[in-house]
Amino acid sequence: MTLEKIARNIPASLWNVASEKLIDITLNSPNASKMPSDLAKTILYYWQRDQLATEVGLHRLLDASMILEPDKTISLMEELGLSEIVVILKETL
Amino acid sequence: MIELGIEFVPRDLYWKTTFYAIQAEKIGFDYLWITDHFNNRNVYVSLAIVSAYTERIKFGPGVTNPYLVHPVVTAQGVATLNEIAPGRVVCGLGVGDKTTLQMVNIEQRKPLATIRESVHIIREIASGRNLEMQGKIFKVSGAKLNFKVPNPISVFIGAQGPKMLALAAEIGDGVLINASHPKDIEKAMKFVREGAEKTDKKLEDLSISAYTSFSIASSYDKALKTVIPVVAYIVAGSPEIILDRHEISVELASKIRDAIVHGQWKEAFSHVDNDMVEAFSICGTSETCIEKIDTLIKVGVNQIVVGSPIGPNMRKSINIIATELFPNFKK
Numbered sequence: 001m002t003l004e005k006i007a008r009n010i011p012a013s014l015w016n017v018a019s020e021k022l023i024d025i026t027l028n029s030p031n032a033s034k035m036p037s038d039l040a041k042t043i044l045y046y047w048q049r050d051q052l053a054t055e056v057g058l059h060r061l062l063d064a065s066m067i068l069e070p071d072k073t074i075s076l077m078e079e080l081g082l083s084e085i086v087v088i089l090k091e092t093l
Numbered sequence: 094m095i096e097l098g099i100e101f102v103p104r105d106l107y108w109k110t111t112f113y114a115i116q117a118e119k120i121g122f123d124y125l126w127i128t129d130h131f132n133n134r135n136v137y138v139s140l141a142i143v144s145a146y147t148e149r150i151k152f153g154p155g156v157t158n159p160y161l162v163h164p165v166v167t168a169q170g171v172a173t174l175n176e177i178a179p180g181r182v183v184c185g186l187g188v189g190d191k192t193t194l195q196m197v198n199i200e201q202r203k204p205l206a207t208i209r210e211s212v213h214i215i216r217e218i219a220s221g222r223n224l225e226m227q228g229k230i231f232k233v234s235g236a237k238l239n240f241k242v243p244n245p246i247s248v249f250i251g252a253q254g255p256k257m258l259a260l261a262a263e264i265g266d267g268v269l270i271n272a273s274h275p276k277d278i279e280k281a282m283k284f285v286r287e288g289a290e291k292t293d294k295k296l297e298d299l300s301i302s303a304y305t306s307f308s309i310a311s312s313y314d315k316a317l318k319t320v321i322p323v324v325a326y327i328v329a330g331s332p333e334i335i336l337d338r339h340e341i342s343v344e345l346a347s348k349i350r351d352a353i354v355h356g357q358w359k360e361a362f363s364h365v366d367n368d369m370v371e372a373f374s375i376c377g378t379s380e381t382c383i384e385k386i387d388t389l390i391k392v393g394v395n396q397i398v399v400g401s402p403i404g405p406n407m408r409k410s411i412n413i414i415a416t417e418l419f420p421n422f423k424k
Contacts, residue, residue, distance in 0.1 A: 027408055032106055040108035048115050048146045 001088050003066065007059035014080055019053035021076050022061035029068040039064055066092070095390060095422045098124030098302060098398035099411075100155055103134035107142055110134075113407050114143040118150040120415035121423055126155020126185055126304075126398060129162070130193050137170040144178040151181045155304075155398070156251040156269065158189030159211035160199045165236050167211070168218035172242045175219075180244055184219075185269060186211060187251030191330060205260055206230050212248050212264050219246050249300065254332075255284045262288030267300030269398065273374050275388040276338055278303055282393040302396035303389045306374040309404050309413050313377045319405040320376045321365045322358070327373040328365065329353050339372035375399075379417035386422065397422070 010018055026032070026043075043064060046057040065073040070093055077085045099117045101110050114125055125143065129136040136154045143152060153174075157167055167184065175182040188204045201207075210228040214236075217224040223237040250261035251269040261268040262285040270281045282301075289296050306327060308320035328341065329350035336346050345364055352361035370376050375385045386397055404410025 024408070027109060027112065028406070032109065035106070035108065037108070040106075044108060044111050044115065044146050047112060 003062045003092075004059045006085050006088055007055050007062055009085060010055075010058055010080075010082065014082075015053045015055075015058060018076070018080060019058060019061060022058070022065050022073070023052065025065045025069050025072050025076065026061065029065075029072075031068040034068055035064055036067070039067075094395070096123040096300070096302075096396040097419070097422060098122060098126055098155075098304075098396055099403070100126040100128065100304070100398055100400040101139075102128045102130075102401045103136065103139040107134060107139060109407075110139055111142050111146050113411060114150070114152075115146050116408065116411050118147045120411065121419060122150055124183070124396065124398070125150050125152040126400075127152070128401070129154045129157040130190060131161060131197070132193065137174065140174055141177060144174060144181070147178075147181075149181070151183050152178070153183035153246075153249075154185050156185035156187035156189075156249075158187055158194070159207050160189050160194055160201060161197070164211040164214035164231065165218050165233065168215045169238060171215070171246050172219045172221075172238060172240070175242055175244065175246055176240070183247045183249055183267075184215060185249045185251060186215070187269070188257070192326075203230060205256055208250060208257065208260060209264060212250070215248055216245075247300075249302070251304065252281075253335075258284035259288030259291070261285070262294065262299060262301075263291045265299075267302065267396070269302045269304040270394065271304050273303065273305035273307070273385075273389075274339070274372050275385075275392050277335065277372075278389050278394060279392045280338070285393075296393075297395075300396055301394045302398050303394045304398040305389075305400050306376075306402070307382070307399040307404075308374060308376045308402050309379060309382050309399075309410050309418070310406075311378065311409075311413070313381065315405050316376045316378070317370060319402045320370060320374045321362050323402055324369050324373045325349050325353065325361045325365050328369050329361070331373075339368065341369055341372060379413055383418060383421050386418075390422075 043060050046052050051057045074089050099122045103110050127136050127139050171182050171184045188201050206229045210231050219242055221242045224233045226233040247266035249267035249269050250265040252258045252261040253271045258281050268285055272278050306323045308316040310316040328346050333343055336343055349361045349364045375382050
């Protein structure tokens with residue numbers, strides 16, 4: 001399953017909290033320099049338009065956080081009770 | 094009407110600075126300043142990307158200096174930005190950071206004449222005019238941009254000393270006072286008034302900013318930890334007259350300077366005490382910061398710039414500013 005499909009499986013009730021926490025993981029990552037520039041620009045595009053807490057925004061944030069901090073991203077999904085997503089993300093490692 | 098500005102140092106990756114810039118615009122900051130040091134990311138490249146992701150906030154170099162960057166190049170930079178974001182570009186100019194200039198063996202010679210002439214050059218060139226000038230510092234023979242600049246760009250001057258403060262008020266559209274303490278701002282305002290009077294400028298027509306070192310967090314200790322390195326640098330670079338004003342030991346300042354020069358950061362930071370933090374920063378929880386900003390406004394500034402480091406977690410600190418600080422000043 002792609003990260004895009006994974007993002008679609010996050011319930012809308014969790015979009016805000018997931019988005020906030022994924023942003024924190026991404027901005028505070030010591031691996032921030034690994035962020036692909038195109039992905040960074042896409043995230044900025046959605047941030048400017050207040051769309052980071054939507055399916056498309058979450059997809060891009062997941063892309064970023066899985067590159068920079070895969071373990072923390074998986075822990076976050078566990079914390080949010082998204083066990084199916086956790087299994088899928090672990091398979092992508 | 095109080096305006097609020099924020100300063101970013103492009104030490105961070107470009108996308109992080111831009112992320113925070115978007116956040117700053119969203120919460121209602123009026124101005125965004127990006128510092129210009131050759132050892133950080135380039136200020137105009139940083140501003141260009143910020144301009145592409147923002148729509149309202151005014152922005153500019155805060156501040157660039159004419160020792161390292163010739164004013165015709167500064168004029169070109171701000172004029173080009175103005176094409177991307179018409180009417181939103183401002184230009185902050187100052188004599189620069191001594192320590193950084195020393196790294197490239199540049200001396201801050203004749204600062205008053207240099208700034209006076211630079212402002213003239215930037216205004217003329219950025220207005221699209223042809224400039225002939227035989228100054229004490231700069232000689233310009235028929236310099237002109239090959240593109241049109243539709244609107245004037247305001248020039249703000251960073252200042253600390255009495256003569257520079259007066260000059261900034263006399264020739265600038267705005268004064269960026271490098272200070273965080275009411276005592277320093279009060280002293281500075283005397284010279285700002287003198288400068289403004291020279292040209293019959295009304296003080297209320299001038300943007301007068303306290304360009305502060307700022308650190309806000311949910312607890313004082315968290316804010317303090319982040320601001321200590323910045324305060325150490327300020328103490329190390331402060332003239333004796335300023336240290337005396339705040340009853341800070343010159344010997345201690347000298348110890349901090351020596352430690353910084355030798356790269357002994359732990360040693361340098363260990364000498365920073367509460368008096369230094371109080372003198373050279375706005376640091377603490379929102380209550381403390383609101384109280385201090387109030388006192389700065391009372392002594393006459395009409396813009397507060399929250400400068401580096403802003404807080405231990407930039408995003409959280411900007412959110413604290415939005416939810417707890419802004420309601421007091423952005424009515």
